[in-house]
Amino acid sequence: MDNATTSLRQVARDAGGRATKALPPAPRKPAGRHGTRWAGWLFLAPVALYLLAFYAYPVYRNIELSLREYTVRSFVQGGAPFAGLGNYAKVLSDPTFGPALLHTVVFTAGSLAFQFTIGMALAVFFHQHFPLSRTLRALFLIPWLLPLIVSASTWSWMLNSDAGVVNAGLGALGVSPVNWLTSPQWSLVSVVIANVWIGIPFNLVVLYSGLKSIPPDVYEAAALDGATGWQRFRRITLPLLRPVSAITLLLGLIYTLKVFDIVWIMTKGGPTDSSTTFATWSYRLGFGNMLPAFGPGAAVGNLLIGMALVAGLIYIRVQRRQHLS
């Protein structure tokens, strides 16, 4: 990106290069350096404690919740009986489990496919030089920066069956109105549409910065050889962009698995669970009822952590491999 981070890093690299040439290689104070290495932990200690208190402990409590029979009363008075894997068994045999899994997969795959493809097309388009391209690209970030509740409620009203602008637009094209949010066969599509809209800017920005790192002479050489635009995209852009694409997709995967706000605000997972994902199911079990089922809610949540961690470990592997190459 054309930000100061890159240029500073460049400066640092240059300075480092010069420094090694100019200075004798002997380190000045080895003992002192050893001291500063440990002094580093004074700067890290707050974050380390913070991670223990505000990540490790909540996750531990969540695992504990999933293994016990918790009610609001047993929270306060204690004495929630140990249930072993009972909550997990309950969740796995619940009629909601199959649909929730399917919806999570469809929601994630659908969102990723569309936001990546559209983001890629836009990145290629904005990579060309034309007046206003910078400003327009900045405007594209707005959907990503808006609070999710704002985007979700705007889409709710746009997709309203009777008075929504989307159905009015379809009507002008001669398409009969669709019950976007209130019919089981469209509710999942509706939340995917909203999520794709929110995800496009992220894909655009990351892929655009990937495009910028491809040296332009590769394209010039291809143009001299008479390659068409599509050939250049297929043979140069896509392969050279593969590392960045992989990261973009994996981060999108991790993010999309977590999506809760959009679905909850637009459909609450309904009608009749037709847009329930693991995230909304977990929330509904834990907080959405008068009688909360914290144990099963936590169990669903932990299944979700498992999925996110698998994606996360793939992400780390991919990134490390890229780092080596």
Next chain:
Amino acid sequence: MTAHRLHRRWKTAVGVALTALMLFPVYWMINVSFTRDQDMRADPPHLIPIGGTLEGYRAVLHQQLPYLGVSFLVGLGTVALTLALAAPAGYALAKLRPPGGGALSFVLLIAQMIPGIIMAMGFYAIYLNLGVLNSVAGLILADSTLAVPFGVLIFAAFMSGIPRELTQAAVVDGAGALRTFWSVVLPVSRNALVTVSLFAFLWSWSDFVFASTLDGGGDHQPITLGIYHYIGNNNQQWNAIMATAVVASIPATVLLILAQRYVAAGVTAGAVKD
């Protein structure tokens, strides 16, 4: 030359059209916020708010100001806490490289992958026992988990690019690690400070999961809950709902205009960390 210029102008036209299409929902939100109640269900909908009303914004002023105030407070608190934790840690990881620092970076990466709903449930259990549910401080603490790992990694990436001569000169002048951090490293890390603050503020401003689970019954609720209650209690007055949405979007828009390049830098650095 003229053909080339024409070609570029044509691309600008396409770009403007694509941007307009993408931003249509934002426009629609603004349009509906000015639409009169009786025009709300017009068929076809009015594309511009003819004979518009400020009714929606009047409702915001009357009902939503306290929510906006809480969101500002929570946002600023989250920024302060995030910077205080993340900047020193980033410095340590980038420059002091203590043993075990690599493992900590790994943990930070993993921490970002835990879904918010799971964190919310864990926090709920803890807060209930501690009796800090429905408190602004509790919400600030929970919201800071959205930005702290990101902040540490951004600071570490940025500060590792600070020339070594700069910090070594400070050491030669007799400054300790703390002094070097405060008087040398922090001042040149302005870009990273802005990027991290920006995202910490935006994420806490937009947070709905923690707000609804940890502050759902409090006297001091953030604007996301303000909108949520509004939709729940009052799904007829869409101009007021959308007016609130417009007002809630103002910080994001202002920050985008003021700090455009930091936003892009943050997105990219968040994706392709090195």
